[in-house]
Amino acid sequence: MANLISSIKFTSFIYVFLLFLCPLCSLKKGYAVEANEHIKKYVHTLEVNSLLASDSCNQSSKVIDKASSLQVQHKYGPCMQVLNDRSHVQFLLQDQLRVDSIQAKLSKNSGHGIFEEMVTKLPARSGIAIGTGNYVVTVGLGTPKKDFTLEFDTGSDITWTQCQPCLGSCYPQKEQKFDPTKSTSYNNVSCSSASCNLLPTSQRGCSASSSTCLYQVIYGDQSYSQGFFATETLTISSSDVFTNFLFGCGQSNNGLFGQAAGLVGLSPSSVSLPSQTAEKYQKQFSYCLPSTPSLTGYLNFGGKVSQTAGFTPISPASSSFYGIDIVGMSVGGSQLPIDPSIFTTSGAIIDSGTVITRLPPTAYKALKEAFDEKMSNYPKTNGDELLDTCYDFSNYTTVSFPMVSVSFKGGVEVDIDASGILYPVNGVKTMCLAFAANKDDSEIGIFGNHQQKTYEVVYDGAKGMVGFAAGGCS
Known part of the structure; x- marks a missing residue:
């Protein structure tokens, strides 16, 4: 009988102990689940092949404002239909050249002129794309309008394209080069005009024979574009047309651009596209760069x-x-x-x-x-x-x-x-x-x-x- 009573007491003790213990076990389990969920929240889990670009072009239909939006493509992606024989090592080398030039321009520990000094010391690297960006859009130039594929760059001032007759030299590009003689709205800018003075001193010159304003853009690897500073009609869309747009008509150009015809400058400077179109777009633009080169994004001016x-x-x-x-x-x-x-x-x-x-x-x-x-x-x-x-x-x-x-x-x-x-x-x-x-x-x-x-x-x-x-x- 004593053994039976002891057994009952022990069982009751175990029961009471478990009543108190189980909620604690459940609570600890809850903490573990919560911790795991916290970890999962800050982790990306995906198929490894999704980190690589595919060989097919998948065009996105999303734009913010169709009237002022341009489709963005990677200049070496399948949507450009350009053979890409460039390795990622070359891309990274190009990227470092761009960074070197930017940091030389903005160095807090240097006096004036360090960038110009650096440029003269950098060896020209034939076959290395200049550091101006990876993404391109298509805009219209001239009257009648001709479409050109241009890189866009928030760190560049001047919008420019290669022009006939290429008095110096031109690199291969996707479309035919811009021919100013076939546009009724093309005009060179004179050296004495206020427009010419908008160019930084290091980027402008004057033609001795014609008093025509000249521009020069030099990048970190000594690639460059030089030519006439001119005005032309720029077409973003059928409803967004800008007359007397200042741009560079490149007569001597060196560098590989993935067959893009030139560049759209989106910097804060007074000659950039946002500044020249400020009356309509209020210096506002946005872009979305796609997750891989096989997808497309957009560049939108003004709008929502x-x-x-x-x-x-x-x-x-x-x-x-x-x-x-x-x-x-x-x-x-x-x-x-x-x-x-x-x-x-x-x-x-x-x-x-x-x-x-x-x-x-x-x-x-x-x-x-x-x-x-x-x-x-x-x-x-x-x-x-x-x-x-x-x-x-x-x-x-x-x-x-x-x-x-x-x-x-x-x-x-x-x-x-x-x-x-x-x-x-x-x-x-x-x-x-x-x-x-x-x-x-x-x-x-x-x-x-x-x-x-x-x-x-x-x-x-x-x-x-x-x-x-x-x-x-x-």
């Missing part, structure tokens, strides 16, 4: 802006670039321990022509270490001189990697799209973190186009703001 866009102020940089203030970064939902003064010391610009985002070395080190820690399940592999945090995904069908976010002044946080976090240097065998370090913390940072992909990026020059809206191309 997504209500979800978050805006950060444009900070002083120069007349040719849009300055922005980076204030922090996060990986996998966790803020990186970077002193804000690291970003304020260097400053930064946003640039449609630079591919890989450049960061102060201190910031890049924190990013690299945090990202690499969360990628410990994947084999590391060697990258190249620019991208040094790389992984071999050749034995994986799907991969998971942490989200990366960049925060800007004004409380704007941009969660980089999955397509903008890694860069395929050698297909799935070498996928690298698509950020790079500057030489030192004083060099200006650059928020590049690879990290801007799939966002509607809005430039409001009149209000002095740059905005970001997720899902801009979809």
Whole structure:
């Protein structure tokens, strides 16, 4: 009987213990589920092949305002129908040349003229595309209108195209070259005109024989465009036509542009397209760069802006670039321990022509270490001189990697799209973190186009703001 009573007491004790214990077990399980969901929220999981471009062109039908929108294509993508025999290593070399030229222009530690000095010392590199961007649009020039495929670049001032008779030299392009003798609206600008004086002193000259204003644009690898500064009719759409548009009629041009006929300058300068069309568009434009070169995006002037866009102020940089203030970064939902003064010391610009985002070395080190820690399940592999945090995904069908976010002044946080976090240097065998370090913390940072992909990026020059809206191309 005593044994029976003891047994009942022990069973009751176990029952009461379990009553108290089980809720605790359930609570711990709830914490685990919540933690796992938190981790999943800040991780991209996708098929590894989705990080590569396909060979077919898939054109998006989305535009913000059809009356003032142009379709955007990658200059080496299948939509351009141009044979791409260029390796990613060459693209990255081209990208570094552009960054070198930008940082020389904007160097805080140099006197005037360092860029001109640097240009004279750089060797000409035949066969390397000049650093002006990766994306093209088609616009109309002349009367009657002829369509031309031009790269667009937020870091360039002058809009220019190759012109007949190419008194110096011209490179191969997709369409026939612009012939000013066949346009009734073409006029050269005189040296004495106010329009000629809009060009920076380093970019203008005067023809001794005809007193015609001349322009010259030199890029970081010594590629260039030179010719007549002129006015012409620019056609964005049937309803958006601009007469007396100032542009460069290139007579001597050197460089490979993926067969684009020239360039559309979208900088803040007085001769850029946004400034010349300010009466209609109020210096406002936006673009969306597609997730891969096999898709299309858009470049929109004026028009409607997504209500979800978050805006950060444009900070002083120069007349040719849009300055922005980076204030922090996060990986996998966790803020990186970077002193804000690291970003304020260097400053930064946003640039449609630079591919890989450049960061102060201190910031890049924190990013690299945090990202690499969360990628410990994947084999590391060697990258190249620019991208040094790389992984071999050749034995994986799907991969998971942490989200990366960049925060800007004004409380704007941009969660980089999955397509903008890694860069395929050698297909799935070498996928690298698509950020790079500057030489030192004083060099200006650059928020590049690879990290801007799939966002509607809005430039409001009149209000002095740059905005970001997720899902801009979809």
